[in-house]
Amino acid sequence: MPQLAVTSFGHSAVRLERHGLSLVIDPGVLAPADAFDDVTAFLITHDHPDHVNTEMVAAALAADPRSHVWAPEDVADSLASAGVSADQLEVVxxxxxxxxxxxxxxxxxxxxxxxxxxxxxxxxxxxxxDGRMLHPGDAFPPLPDGIDIGVLFLPVSGPWMRFADAVDYVAALRPRVVVPIHDGDLNDVGLTLTDQMSAILPGEGVYQRLRVGETVEL
Incomplete structure (x- = not known):
């Protein structure tokens, strides 16, 4: 299976690219402006502004009528109110x-x-x-049987979680690569502490922090 180019846009926003097409997940108000450039498709996990910048997503879709967004119903309603065309909007x-x-x-x-x-x-x-990468949004959901997660975008901070929850989720899924996300609320000290705490993540998976704007093949 061909690898995907993975770019971090900070907090929970990531871009996945293959064959010149780009998929951006959860570009919220903390994401830089280039997170919304040349996007083939957006995936939105939920309606909190740190996961969806409604105005910027709407503008990106208006700029490229071939692009689409998949989102839950409440997010879709907000995007429609912001002018997103119905034929670009997929309600999940x-x-x-x-x-x-x-x-x-x-x-x-x-x-x-x-x-x-x-x-x-x-x-x-x-x-x-791609059958192998998981972006869980703001939750640690159980997965259907038969899914083998190779890359886990792992929330590591936020008012809804403890780091122990992240450890338990890694123990349940046993991914081969862990990319920390949902850490836009942390300063440099918090990021350093979180990276140090990654030593207690179970399994043989590689913990790989991506700097904002950094791209790797996964």
């Missing part, structure tokens, strides 16, 4: 397999991990990319 309400930017994607419908019982938990879509 059930777990299913589709193709985006020439890459196989399996959407797994769940809910955002609880922050507090006084706050609502929106729909959260986890995405299995």
């Amino acid at each position: 309400t059930d777990s299913r397999v589709f193709e985006a930017a020439g890459i196989a994607v399996e959407a797994i419908v769940g809910v955002h991990a609880e922050v507090h019982d006084t706050l609502p938990s929106p729909v959260n879509l986890a995405y299995v990319i």
